[in-house]
Amino acid sequence: MLRHTVKRQFNLFSRAKPVREAFLCAHNGVSAAVRISTMNRSNVLNYSTKIPPRLTAESYPNLQRLSEFKKLSSDDLTFFKSILSDSEILQATADEDLAVFNEDWMRKYKGQSKLVLRPKTVNQISQILKYCNDNRLAVVPQGGNTGLVGGSIPVFDEIVLSLTQLNKIRSFDSVSGILKCDAGVILENADSFLAENGYIFPMDLGAKGSCHVGGIVATNAGGLRLLRYGSLHGTVLGLEVVLPDGKILNSMDALRKDNTGYDLKQLFIGSEGTIGVITGVSILAPPRPKAVNVGFLGVGSYEAVQEVFVQAKQELSEILSAFEFMDLKSQTLAKEHLKGVSHPLEDEYPFYVLIETSGSNKEHDDAKLEAFLEKAMENGSVLDGVVAQDETELRNLWEWRESIPESSQAGGGVYKYDVSLPLKELYSLVDAANERLNEKGLSSTSDPTKPVISAIGYGHVGDGNLHLNVAVRAYSKEVEKVLEPFVYEFVSSKHGSISAEHGLGFQKKNYIGYSKNEQEIAMIKELKNLYDPNAILNPYKYV
Known part of the structure; x- marks a missing residue:
């Protein structure tokens, strides 16, 4: 593994593999990458059951079930059983509340669906929707249920239409x-x-x-x-x-x-x-790259992150495939979550950058990456870094970026905000959120009586997408009121978007006006009314 251990001296950024076994080497016959993945799955199970979510209807008492939607009847079940097998129909019972379909990944929202339909063919889905439309039965389409804004779970008793078996x-x-x-x-x-x-x-x-x-x-x-x-x-x-x-x-x-x-x-x-x-x-689908490199770099400020990004675009050009940034607080939470796994860099830095290159010629790509890193080290924009030398190391470096969402929730919960901002303003929202939470006396990394652990920031610099995660010890209306609509107002003031890639779902439905003007919202509603005049598809969300 290409490793630098002395700051700003690139000639010591050698390609010798380090001997830090906890992070890179095999342990009891199992690679570090496998150990991390296993650890994550275990933690998901532990913390996902830590605090049972409240019903969405209870958390938002002003939201009422639409009376025009019919309640499920025995006649409806008879119809569904006429087109689906028993294994394709799941019903709630006294012992089974269909939690895996009613709860979101963050355990922030919980619906009350009593029926999950799992068709295997498009024709079955067509028949189901026609029947539901004719009989005013509300339906929530659901895929892997990994959404982060409550968009794929029911709010009340909508039927869940699961596409898990349409998988060819x-x-x-x-x-x-x-x-x-x-x-x-x-x-x-x-x-x-x-x-x-x-x-x-x-x-x-x-x-x-x-x-x-x-x-x-x-x-x-x-x-x-x-x-x-x-x-x-x-x-x-x-x-x-x-x-x-x-x-x-x-x-x-x-x-x-x-x-x-x-x-x-x-x-x-x-x-x-x-x-x-x-x-x-x-x-x-594009051709699969034959050569992939991943570097994990330490930098001194968000301004330095921007400098490295500009240099990467200029020096790496056509082989640059990912440019991710993370703040120190996000890595601190990741360290707590990935206990026993050494961080790629021994020293701490205010910000970290993960760079990936993908190309067809390894020698060419290696040479470009080394030239880029040498220049970045010499001009001081990069202070330290490592570069993976094999597939296991590559996965391990990515793990420190991809484990952040789970790490930020492990303390009890997380408020997630996925926004787009001009690059110069990208991290300013994290600073503003932490300042506001501290002013309200809600945040502390060490005081367990405070509801908020910290606001952290990471994301895709390449497309101006910030993930603001507010790690909390428990969900509370007090914290939510401090964050919303403050976050959306801040984003709007910088001419950004309140949703870069997670969508609107249930969480952001009422805040679309911070990103879209009245005419745009009107046209969205007109399209909804045109294609779904009975509003049976995914109600209470989007607009």
Whole structure:
């Protein structure tokens, strides 16, 4: 592993592998990367049951169930049983409250659905939606349920339409790189399939082992590779969507160039299941890079983060595939979460940068990366760093970035804000949030009587996306009122967006006005009313 141990002396940034076994070497026959992954899964189970969530209806008593929605009846169950097998229907009982479908990953929201439908075919979904539309039964489409704004779970007793069993690869063209798959295919599985064929899925997420391809399209997720491959609005070529009345819109055979009429698929990318249920995705996959490098760097300030980013774009250019930044507080929480695993850098720094390069020629890429690092060290913008030398080390370095969401929740809960801001202003929101929480006497990293641990910041510098996580010991209305609408007002004052990639869901529905003007909101509502006049799809959310 390329490692620097003496500040600002690049000639000591050698390629000798370090001997820090806890982080890099095998332990009892199990690699560090495997140990970290196992640890994360264990912690998820521990802290996800630590504080049972309250019903969303109880947390927001002013929100009332819409009376026009019909309550589930025995006749409805009879119909669903006529088109689905027993294994495709899950009902709540005295011993089973369907918590895995009613609760979000953060355990902030909890619905009251009594019925989960798990169809295996698009035709079944069509029949289900037509029946629900005709009978005014509200429906919540649900994929991997990894959303962070309460968009994929019921609020009241809506029927959960789970796409977990619609999970087949339909076709792949190895010449064009076009993948066609069901919406319920897990992102990691899609990427693994493409890897076998020499291609890569054009986006990556920390939740790739759980999230669905259809779900990331429905939320227009951004992820870790947007800097290199662009957004889903560009890579998705076609969709298959079941509309609220049961009709099936199919543009799966779309080509890369087609100027005949409106590009209808764009309506559904980021629509969060409010005007149709995505059942199939056609997406353009780029060739898989043959050489990947990852560097983990320590820098002295957010200004230095920006300097390194500019240098990386200039020096690394076409091989730069990811540029992530993290503050010291985020890494402190990660250290507490990944107990017993040594941090990549021995000394602490105010900010950290993770750089990934991807290309087709390892010697070429290595030379460019070394030249970039040497220059960055000499001019003082980078103070320390490591570069992975094999796949295990690469995964370990990424783990310190991808473990932050779980680490920030491990203390009891987390308020997550996913925003876009001009790069110069990106971290200012974290400073402002910490200042406000301290002024209100709510925050302390050491005092367990304070509800807030700290506000931390990390994100995708390449596309101006900040993740503000406010780690708390418990969810409370007091903290929420201090943060909202303060965070949204701050973002609006900087001409940013209150949702960069997580969507609006339930959490941000009432704050869309901070990013969209009245005419834009009116048109969004008109589209909703046009395609879903009975408002059965994902009610109480979005707008």
